[in-house]
Amino acid sequence: MKTPRFTPLVAGLPATVPFVGPEAHIRANGRPFQARIGANESGFGPSPEAIDAMCSAAPDAWMYGDSECHDLREALAAHHGVRPENIVIGEGIDGLLGLLVRMIVAPGDPVVTSDGAYPTFNYHVAGFGGVLHKVPYRDDHEDPSALLARSEEVGAKLLYVCNPDNPMGSWHSGRIIERMLKSLPDGTLMVLDEAYIDAAPPGTAPQIDADDPRVIRIRTFSKLYGLAGMRVGYAIGAPAVIGMFDRIRNHFGMGRVSQAAALAALQDQDWLRRVQSNVATARQRLGQIAADCGMYALPSATSFVALDTGHDGAFAHRLVNALMARDVFVRMPFVAPQNRCIRVSTAPDPILDVFAAALPDALAELDHTRHVP
C-alpha cells in the first residue's frame, strides 16, 4: 500500500494554480516591476492609521488574535447597520469562499457562475468536487437572467455573482441584484462577491435583509482599504449561515496585527473617501491613456479598468507579455470575447506614467511583429 493515501478527490485535482503571483513574475524577470498594476492591489496604500495600528500591534504579535474578532465584528456591524451575528471575519475573500464552498458543496453538487469570473471560486468548487456550470457574459456583463435560468435548470446549490464584476469592471444596479434575489430558485444560495463595491457608484449595493438566508455578501479589506497583504475579508449573512462558519473555520486564523489593521482602516473613512476619489481620477486617466493608443476603456465601477485592444485574445496575450517585458505587471480576462481586453489596476500618477510610456511602445512592437490581415 502506497503511503500516504490521498483522498480520490484531492488526488484527482489538477496541479495548476488560479494565479501566478507578482513576486513569481519578478523572480522570473530577474528585476522588479516599474508598475505593479495587475492584481488590483491599491497602490494608494492603506490608511496611515492602519499602518500605525500595525506598528503598534507588532510587539504584541506573540499573542494570538482574538478568536472571535470581537472588536472588528462590532465595528463592521455598526458600519453596516447589522448585528455582529450577521458577520464572520475570515482570511480574505479566498479563505471565506473556501469555507463557504465546503459548507455547501459535496462531490457532484451543481454550482453556477459566469464563464470567466473569479477563478479562485472555481478552484474551491473543484476542490470540493462540485460541478461548475458556466454562463457566458452578455455584452461584457454578468448575465442575471441567464444565471438564474441556469441555476433553476441545474438546481444550483450556489450561484456566484460578482458585482461590480471582476475582470470586466462592469456592474449592475443594486435593483437588478434585488430582482435576482426575488427570482432565485428555491435551494440556491447566492454568493454576492462585493470585493469592489467601495469603488462603485451609489446604488450599486443592493438593499438586502441581512437575515435573508438565501444570500451571503462577501467584502474585503484587500481592495480600496489597501490591505491585501493582511488577509482580512468578511461575509454578511443570516446568523444560521454565518454561524455555520464557526463549525469549520480556524478559530485562531485571524492574526492579531491583521485585526488591528482592518479595524483602524475601517475607522478611517476619510482615507477611504480619498482613495475612492483617487481611483475615479485614475480610471479616467487610464481611459485617456487607452484612447491615445486607439484602445477603448470599458466603463468601470471597480479599482481597475478593462482596456479593449480591439483585437482578439491572442493579441491581448502578446500585449500583456510585451508590457511585462517592460516591467509593467498587468493581467487579462481568461475567456473570449472578454479576453480581447487587458485589465489594468488604478494607481498613483507616477505609476500610470510608467504605463502610459510603456503601452504605445508595447503596441508598436506588436504592430511590428504581427501580420496585419
Next chain:
Amino acid sequence: MKTPRFTPLVAGLPATVPFVGPEAHIRANGRPFQARIGANESGFGPSPEAIDAMCSAAPDAWMYGDSECHDLREALAAHHGVRPENIVIGEGIDGLLGLLVRMIVAPGDPVVTSDGAYPTFNYHVAGFGGVLHKVPYRDDHEDPSALLARSEEVGAKLLYVCNPDNPMGSWHSGRIIERMLKSLPDGTLMVLDEAYIDAAPPGTAPQIDADDPRVIRIRTFSKLYGLAGMRVGYAIGAPAVIGMFDRIRNHFGMGRVSQAAALAALQDQDWLRRVQSNVATARQRLGQIAADCGMYALPSATSFVALDTGHDGAFAHRLVNALMARDVFVRMPFVAPQNRCIRVSTAPDPILDVFAAALPDALAELDHTRHVP
C-alpha cells in the same frame, strides 16, 4: 426546499469550538489578565528584528504576500538542510493540519491520536468526517507502541504524534520517534507535530529523511519565535506530499507582513537562543512555585509546565477557575488522569510573580470550600 442546503457532513458537526480564546475570557471577566499564561504564547516576545520587519513591511501591506513564500521557504530549507520542495508554509499549524486532513481523510476514514492530545487536530478530522481512534496516554506520555498497534489495527490513514507533547510537556527521544517510523503500518502517514521542538533538549528531534513520504513534520513560528499573532507554520515532508498542498491551499493566504516577520525571526537565532534559555529558567521557577504549594511540576520539554495538583480533574478545574478569578489565565488537560494537572506557560519573571502570588491564594480558597475526605 430550505436554503441554503448545507452538506450533511457540515450540518452534522457540533457547534462547539476547540478553545475559548483569552480575549473571550477577558470580555467575560470585564478586565484584562494580569498573567496571560494559558495559551503557550511566548511572553518573552518576538525578536526585535521581527518587530522591525513588521513595521517596515506595514506600508507595503497593500500588496499581496508572495504566493510561493519563496524567500521564507528558501531560508527554512537552508536552516533545516532540506530543499524548498520539502517545505510548505501555511496559516499556522492549525491551517496546515486542516489542509492535511482534507488531503487524506474522507468520511469514515480512520485516524489515530492520543486521548487528550491537540483538540484542533480532532476538530479537523471530525470536520472532514474522519473516525478518530484515541489511545490513552501512558504515564503522562504519548504511548508509541499503543499508537502503532492501534494504527495497524484500524488501518489508520493518519497517526498524530506530538513530540514534545502538548498538554503534558513530556517527550520521547528522537530515537523513539525514528523507531516508530520504522514500525509504521503500511498506508499510515505520521503527522509529527513539533510545535515545541525548539524548547526540547538536543536529540528530541528525530533524524528523518525529508523525502520519506510516510511522515510529515509540522513546525511553527507561534511558540518560541513569539509570533502566534502572525499565523505562520510550516511542514517538512516529501515533495509528493508537500506538493499536494498546492492543489487545495489558498495561494495568497500567507500575508506579506507575516512572511516578513517570520523571515526576520528565523534569521535572528540569537534571540531564539535567548528565549530558549529564558524558557528553561522559567520552567525551573514554575517547578519551585508549584513545590512551594505542595504541587509537582512534571518534567517539560516545552514552553509550558503541567503542574500536578495531586487531586482530580474536578479539583484542577476549580483551581483553573480560581486562578482565572484572580486574573491569571491558565488552562488544563482535557482527559483523566492528565486533567489532575493545570498547564502553565513560561513567561518573564514579573508575570510569574503574579502567578506565584495567586496560586497559594487560589489553593487556600479551594481548601476552604471543598470537603476533605
